[in-house]
Amino acid sequence: MNDHEVNVGILGLGTVGTGVAKILLTQSGLLKTRSDLNFKLKAIAEINWNVKRDLNLDGIQCLTDAKQLIADPEIDIVVETIGGYEPAFSFISEALCNRKHVVTANKALIATRGRELFKIAKENGVGLLFEASVGGGIPIIKGLREGLVANKIESIYGILNGTSNYILTRMHQDGLEFEEALKEAQVKGFAEADPTLDVGGGDAAHKLTILGSLATSSTLDFDSLYVEGITPITKLDINFAKSFGFTIKLLAIFRALENGLDLRVHPTLIPNTHLLAAVNNELNAIFVKGDFVGNTMFYGPGAGERPTGSAIVSDIVDLSKGLLLKEGEPSSYLSIDPERRMELAPINAIKNRFYLRFFTYDKPGVLSKISGILGERGISISSMVQLETHEKDNYVPIVLLTHKASEEAMEEALREIDQFDFVKDKGLRLRLF
């Protein structure tokens, strides 16, 4: 590093990589004023250079071989924006082994293989930062790791998937069915051609794993999270939720309970009076409760070239300060300790309020049978709606809101109810905030 010049290399020039390059090329004066450092985009490695990009790359090494960039002794910080598991994992670990700091937006990789990567970073005395992996441009990682450093994190409630939130907003505000809203999101570029990871809850679960790890300074096992997506939600459910004063959101939940951690992703009925209910369209928000600070919320764009670029560059600036540390001092990058593992509380014991929706054949005794099964399991009903039918098949929707009940009791009750011959298909179970 000469005269505090920081050399940056980018792996992958897709949407996110382009955002990072734009910031490094256009905001260098601003970054110099704010950090007293000169940031220089030295090299980019990208397989496909035949794409037209709105970038002036004069003076920047345009490579096709990522390994050449990773091996360059002049590069201080490597930005990985390739995505996916391989070759991203190999490139990041090689860069760390070459004692380069690494910034990534790769939530899937951090959530599932973070433990290995943080270990390699620690062994090599370098930093691996990932602000862009959760909440796009929202500085939530920094907020949790540094801003709320004095707090035991008691709970986190996050709207972490922009695609799902866009779809649910269109269903709520404009009465679309799930499939219509999804198609629209795909046309607008908010949803992938294969939307499974988004609408199935997997993407939100990746991000929740990262937030939970930060909150507990440990690594968590992504595969043990309870995950449900928004696919089974219909216009009918949205309207029932509305009539009870709720908005349905795909919510990622972290709670530090006495018997372990509660981490779940599922559609949730949020009271309209809660700020999270007002987070609409493709936007993200993270509601965090700390034992000293109380309730806080961070809100903003969860994806996109420019917001994600903003987050990555904030990591670059942070890491560049580490270049100024005395030799041998603790790097203090590692608020996730790869040696520390935390266990999840068993889901069965967790208690929630539930929303249940069944289609039942319209005949006497149906309601008493359903409420009887619930009652046997100690589940009490707080509200109930049954609508008239004008359909030929004579099935009517019944919706129940329950008081708090254990996941186990509800699971057993639903299994019994679904077996009644007057119940069409399976009932839908959602949870209340």
Next chain:
Amino acid sequence: MNDHEVNVGILGLGTVGTGVAKILLTQSGLLKTRSDLNFKLKAIAEINWNVKRDLNLDGIQCLTDAKQLIADPEIDIVVETIGGYEPAFSFISEALCNRKHVVTANKALIATRGRELFKIAKENGVGLLFEASVGGGIPIIKGLREGLVANKIESIYGILNGTSNYILTRMHQDGLEFEEALKEAQVKGFAEADPTLDVGGGDAAHKLTILGSLATSSTLDFDSLYVEGITPITKLDINFAKSFGFTIKLLAIFRALENGLDLRVHPTLIPNTHLLAAVNNELNAIFVKGDFVGNTMFYGPGAGERPTGSAIVSDIVDLSKGLLLKEGEPSSYLSIDPERRMELAPINAIKNRFYLRFFTYDKPGVLSKISGILGERGISISSMVQLETHEKDNYVPIVLLTHKASEEAMEEALREIDQFDFVKDKGLRLRLF
């Protein structure tokens, strides 16, 4: 610093100082895990030790002389929670001159004398941090300075004064008049015996000066801000705003315009669809637009022992990392450059939409005279309401919403309208978001 032990001294053991002490005493394990540093509360200087406090101060030096603490060579970081201008200014500058890092929650001091203090800090190569000075426990300073470091900040809209927000919320939700809501806020401890600084907008203006300084990496002249408080707002105005679909909030506004900066604090009608309209009671929120990230919002408790303590301790942890820097490296604490000054745009040229409320004598021709004056100045009306009166004095309220007009044109028009003999007292002018 032995074995990465960081010694902290606190000046003043009031509400905020107590919060800091509690965190340092109870969360040391958590802070060690997260930062790899041992934080030790070494000394507290406080004039009045005869107050019962819920703190175990065994092993901590309890001093009455602040100078003794500031002179202690073992203390690395001094926390100033005395408040006010003097002796706080002298203590902070002396501590900085003794090459100690300083953390303060003192918004009035940073807003009005920050330029001098940052200069002293820079000269001595130490840090002066102030996360708790704006937004209490919300990590907004860090968010702006580091999280959004890659962005030119285009605008900030802040609900920064908890007292005013509590009063306005009670007026909105429960139909209280200003005086009733203020009295209630005083009973609940949300308002001081002399509430001028809060309800008059001065406190929000202090905080806005700090946010504007951070956004522009410069120092701003607090005295040139345009400031209006919430005192003239009545239940009637709240109800009119409601009927138009707005919520009235005391808003602190920063905008980077082409001809300079626009910084103002005044009551503002916010559309109910905007997230800021849902920020209620004593809570704060800051809505920030950056050129890359887009719109973000930070929300949480703006005051109180525990949230403010949380913010101060995050500053302590940040500064402690600076203790590990190589000698002679840039400290990178100073995102506010004391040598850099920014000018405000002339308020007269700024354009706003306005809410105008008059009490006028109920006789023919009144409306046409008022709208005539507005029309002469090029101010066009977007909505109008006149209510019937059942009062004996025959004065009726008229409310107008205007399209965009310059502050100057509106000022002149109001001066003329107020002179009509059919206008009782003076008209009220508020601004729209």
